[in-house]
Amino acid sequence: MITTKNRVDDLRETLRHIATLDPPPLEVIITADGCEDRTEEMVRSEMPDALLIVNEVGRGSVASRATMMERAKGDLVLALDDDSYPEQNNCLASLANLFEQKQSLAIATFPQRTDEYPESLEQDDFGKLRPIRTFPNSGACLRVSTYRSLAGFEPMFFHMYEEPDYALQCIANDWEVLFFPEVSIRHHWTPNQRSELRNHHRHARNEFWSTLMRCPFPQALGFIAWRTFAQARFALSRGPSWALREPVWWWQALKGMRQALRRRRPVTWAGYKKWLAMPDG
Numbered sequence: 001m002i003t004t005k006n007r008v009d010d011l012r013e014t015l016r017h018i019a020t021l022d023p024p025p026l027e028v029i030i031t032a033d034g035c036e037d038r039t040e041e042m043v044r045s046e047m048p049d050a051l052l053i054v055n056e057v058g059r060g061s062v063a064s065r066a067t068m069m070e071r072a073k074g075d076l077v078l079a080l081d082d083d084s085y086p087e088q089n090n091c092l093a094s095l096a097n098l099f100e101q102k103q104s105l106a107i108a109t110f111p112q113r114t115d116e117y118p119e120s121l122e123q124d125d126f127g128k129l130r131p132i133r134t135f136p137n138s139g140a141c142l143r144v145s146t147y148r149s150l151a152g153f154e155p156m157f158f159h160m161y162e163e164p165d166y167a168l169q170c171i172a173n174d175w176e177v178l179f180f181p182e183v184s185i186r187h188h189w190t191p192n193q194r195s196e197l198r199n200h201h202r203h204a205r206n207e208f209w210s211t212l213m214r215c216p217f218p219q220a221l222g223f224i225a226w227r228t229f230a231q232a233r234f235a236l237s238r239g240p241s242w243a244l245r246e247p248v249w250w251w252q253a254l255k256g257m258r259q260a261l262r263r264r265r266p267v268t269w270a271g272y273k274k275w276l277a278m279p280d281g
Contacts, residue, residue: 001072003031003064004082008039010188015047017085017186023092025078027051029068034058060158065137069147081138084112084187091183095141098180106146106175107167109135114187126181133278134164135177139185146175151265154206154213156256160199161206168214171278172271179281197242201249204231208253209260216266 004011011030018028028050032039034057043052053067069077076099078092088094099105111126140163150169153162167177204227211223228250235242267275 001029001031001065001068001077002080002082003033003061003068004035004039005033005058005061006035006037006039007082008035008037008042010083011039012042012046013188014080014082014085015043015050018080019047020089021086021092022089025092026074027072029053029072029077031055031064031068033061033064060155061137062153062157062159062162063155065162066153066155069142069144069152072144075144077142077144079137079140079142080185081187084138084185086110086139087113087184087186088182094182095180098182099141099143102176102178104174104176105178106143106170107135107140107177108180108183109140109177110179110183110185111181112136112139112185112187114185116187126184127179128181130179131278132167132177132179132281133171133275134167134280137163138187141180146170151213151263154210154263156209156259156263157206158202160202161210165206165210165214168210168267168272168275171275172214172267177278197245200231200235200242201245201252204228205249205253205256207231208249209256212257212260213264214267215272216269219269219272220266 002011002014018025028047030043030050031053032043033055040052040054043050051071053064055064065079076095078086078095095108098108109132111123113120113123115121150166150173153166157165170177207227208224211220211227215223232243232246235246
């Protein structure tokens with residue numbers, strides 16, 4: 001599954017790589033989320049058998065992925081960005097075998113060779129199979145039946161933080177999230193449609209909402225205070241212009257508090273601690 005917005009050339013390149021996978025996927029699901037370029041026309045031309053979902057008004061990458069996870073026919077979904085694709089043509093067979101062997105596996109995530117971190121482009125050793133507490137939707141395989149048994153991706157996030165929030169749900173419910181280095185992702189990481197400051201605000205806001213939704217009380221209050229402080233410290237490290245704009249996400253988070261509390265589905269404190277104890281990478 002891929003969600004895209006106004007990056008038709010990057011998506012075209014990704015689809016060309018997907019078309020070489022052997023065995024091929026059962027289906028390819030693409031969401032054009034408020035696209036104003038020729039994305040829809042290109043997909044119908046380059047991959048006419050794909051399930052194309054068109055959001056005339058952008059709903060955000062998180063809601064788009066939530067919809068695709070609900071519509072998927074198979075029990076394994078390979079999540080990609082419009083500028084990322086697997087480097088191994090036989091990756092689908094490898095993933096099917098991994099999930100067959102590990103019946104408690106909910107998410108497998110992979111190393112990425114990305115232009116965002118040029119040193120990764122020449123990296124060969126990514127370590128061993130190991131547990132991890134989050135994953136990127138630019139390169140992960142998800143078990144659909146597990147996803148549908150949990151709250152899943154939170155649409156009110158719009159963009160960012162759905163991955164640690166969903167990994168938390170999995171780990172707290174005794175599902176595994178594993179780093180699987182036998183598959184690797186080439187992520188071109190296109191800067192188009194990206195703003196580092198805006199993404200910081202979204203990440204911080206969504207982390208705040210996730211804590212309200214998943215962390216039991218009263219522990220949630222302490223985590224909210226700590227995470228707000230940590231995000232402010234990070235913003236200050238980026239300079240005065242970032243620090244002055246930090247209240248932007250505070251206001252957004254407060255406006256969404258009532259909705260977040262209505263959507264609250266907390267895990268146990270033992271489950272939350274289990275997620276916290278997992279390594280980041």
